[in-house]
Amino acid sequence: MVAQKKTADHTVVNGINVVDLFALIDGVRREPAKGKTNWHVTTTWQGQARSRAQVESFEIGGERVSRRFSIDIDEPNELGGSNSFANPQEHLIAALNACMTVGYVAQCAVRGITLESLAIETGGEIDLRGFLGIDPAVPPGYENLSYTVRIKGSGTKEQFAEIHEAVMATSPNFYNMSRPVALKPALVVE
Incomplete structure (x- = not known):
C-alpha cells in the first residue's frame, strides 16, 4: 500500500507532492499563462x-x-x-491509459486517498479494410474504445465514482481521444 508521508515541508500522497500540486493549481489560477x-x-x-x-x-x-x-x-x-x-495503436492506447492513470493518482492525492492498486484496461477494434484502402466506407481507425478502471484504496465507492468523473472531465488524453482534434498538416518534399 502506498501511504501518505508527511515531512516538515511537504505531504506526499501516492507519490505525489500535494503541496507542490496545490501550488501549481493556485499559480495557474492566479496567472493563466503559467498553465x-x-x-x-x-x-x-x-x-x-x-x-x-x-x-x-x-x-x-x-x-x-x-x-x-x-x-x-x-x-x-x-x-x-x-x-x-509496440505499434502506433498500442502506443496510442498506452498514452490514453497513462494520462488517465496520472489523473486518478492526482485526484486521489488531493483528496488524501491512498491507493493500493490502479489498473486501466483499454481495447478497440480497427477494420483493416479501411487502413488498407480496400473499402472507403470502412473507417481506418477506431470507432470506439472501451476501458475498465480497477481501483482500490482508502476511498469510498462514492469518492471513487466522483474521482472517475473528475478524471473524464480533466484528462487531456481522454479529451483528445473523445473529441475531434483539428489537425493542420503540412507537406515538405525535399
Whole structure:
C-alpha cells in the first residue's frame, strides 16, 4: 500500500507532492499563462515499419524544459513490421491509459486517498479494410474504445465514482481521444 508521508515541508500522497500540486493549481489560477504548455515530438523512419519518436523538450508557462526521450515503434510481422516494438495503436492506447492513470493518482492525492492498486484496461477494434484502402466506407481507425478502471484504496465507492468523473472531465488524453482534434498538416518534399 502506498501511504501518505508527511515531512516538515511537504505531504506526499501516492507519490505525489500535494503541496507542490496545490501550488501549481493556485499559480495557474492566479496567472493563466503559467498553465500554457506546448508539446513537440519528431518521428523519423528507421527502416521497414519501424520509427523512432524523439522528445527534446516541452514548454510550460513560456519556459522551455529539456527532456530527452526516445520511443521506438514498429508493427507486428503480420502488418509488415519486424515485431520489435509496440505499434502506433498500442502506443496510442498506452498514452490514453497513462494520462488517465496520472489523473486518478492526482485526484486521489488531493483528496488524501491512498491507493493500493490502479489498473486501466483499454481495447478497440480497427477494420483493416479501411487502413488498407480496400473499402472507403470502412473507417481506418477506431470507432470506439472501451476501458475498465480497477481501483482500490482508502476511498469510498462514492469518492471513487466522483474521482472517475473528475478524471473524464480533466484528462487531456481522454479529451483528445473523445473529441475531434483539428489537425493542420503540412507537406515538405525535399
